[in-house]
Amino acid sequence: MAALVARxxxxxxxxxxxxxxxxxxxLERAVLxxxxxxxxxxxxxxSRLIKQHHDALPADVPALMxxxxxxxxxxxxxxRSVTA
Numbered sequence: 001m002a003a004l005v006a007r008x009x010x011x012x013x014x015x016x017x018x019x020x021x022x023x024x025x026x027l028e029r030a031v032l033x034x035x036x037x038x039x040x041x042x043x044x045x046x047s048r049l050i051k052q053h054h055d056a057l058p059a060d061v062p063a064l065m066x067x068x069x070x071x072x073x074x075x076x077x078x079x080r081s082v083t084a
Contacts (some may be wrong), residue, residue: 001028004064008057016053020046020061027068036078043069043079 005024009028023046030038050057050065072079 001031001067004061006069007061007064011058011061014056016049016056020049020057023049031077032070039072039077039081042074 005028006022008017008021008024011019023042024075025048027039030035041072047069053066054062069079
């Protein structure tokens with residue numbers, strides 16, 4: 001997650017990148033707190049925004065988000081309902 005947030009911070013100033021950065025920070029805190037509902041909500045929102053605005057984001061952002069979703073699932077957090 002930290003790599004995605006850092007990548008978004010380094011991206012050119014853009015409202016979508018700023019929103020994704022904030023959501024990424026919230027997702028990090030939700031994972032640390034084991035707050036399942038917040039994890040699902042943040043992951044869904046981030047995935048949806050990335051899919052809607054992938055042309056305006058750095059090219060590696062969608063792959064980073066896919067890796068995060070995979071890692072969360074592997075760690076026992078349920079994100080499979082995330083099909084944004």
